[in-house]
Amino acid sequence: MSIEVLDPTYGDGLAGAGSQEFALAERLETLAGATVGFISNGKQGTVRFFDALERELIAQYGVAHVVREVKSNYSAPADPDILDRAKEWNALVSGIGD
């Protein structure tokens, strides 16, 4: 005798009515001349990593400006004012670090 069961995952496309679907932003052709933002989670270990990344992006890829932001709570999403400023950037790195 066969048995029929239901898929227990969110991934079968049955999203709740309040769901918001997130999509990746369009990819850039080049980083040359771009403004790139970094959103750090605020942990100590991110500082040196982002310092090095900033140097590399400018030296190797011709990035024009790097903007550094730090979240107020490293376990929560970025603060609304940071997201507002992010609209002015061409690309962003939302990095985690410990």
Add this chain to the structure above:
Amino acid sequence: MTLPATLQSNRITFDDPLSVQEHFHSRGWTDGLPIVPPTPDAVTACLDWAGLPAEHLVGVEPVRGRGLTAEKIAVNAVMAGCLPMHFPVVVTAVAAMLAEPFLLHGSTASTGGSAILLIVNGPIRNEIGMDATFNALGPSDRASTCIGRAVRLVLGNLLEVRPGEIDRSTFGHPGKISWCMAEDEEHSPWISLAEERLGDPHVSAVTAMAAMAPRQLMNEWTTDPEEILDTFVAEIKANMRHYSIWAGNYAIVIPPQLRQHFAAAGWSKSDIQNYVFEQARIRRGEWADCGKGAIVHGKDDQEYAALPDPSHLLVIAAGGPAGGFGAVIPPWLGHKSRAATMAVGACVDC
């Protein structure tokens, strides 16, 4: 069999129940233990018991914007072994976890490795056979075990909170398999946790807390409430020195043998909270005593309290009748996640 028209989940057909087990295990849909096959009939029975339509939105996980429906939660509750009468508690627990101050994403993704502790109050405890006495922090009864497990399966299957995916815990702890307990209101001299937090003495409610592993203590050599609490305070201070210094919701579990001394001395939960609030403090310089001198930064005398205010201490009456033990349950990373209490049957969006 005619399928209920309201259920929307994908349906999968197998030759036999054992094939269901292996398929679910192979997809990472279980916690490694056998599951109850979530048939449409079993899922519908849960929804009917709770009086919820399948598409009912129990809540939205605030960080990733995922809406969790009653149907999907019911599928996972059945898998965990829940009976229909357990389902309203599962739904309430999920709703509490989705409250924004709980910070579900952060607390379940963190390397810190907290579990979700559920504390159930009110008449529903007895209606579904929860036992707040023997083995109160372990698998004390069917309802507690299945409800706690259901929440863990919901996290895994609906939010991908699985080890190595969203769950980045370095260690985690055994409470992440299932952690649900009742408060022993019948043998307590105090108001219940739910009454304290919701103001209603008759309410059935669930409190969810992002909780580290319990730290057990023992002091059966005094009847003085302050001396008893000094042992709890010492354990809290040890956690602040060794794990996290940040203030947040600590829970303490007090068994009957110690509760009788508080009752005899006329101590309320509020008295306990005030005493612990005043006493549970360490100086930053104490870190140097346990190998963490590198982060004292010359602020030796800076004082840190375990609790932002007395109400952050969750005082829970539970435990078997004999034994002068107690337990301190520390928070995940202090105030970043706050315990959330929700009444069973409360509608959060209507």
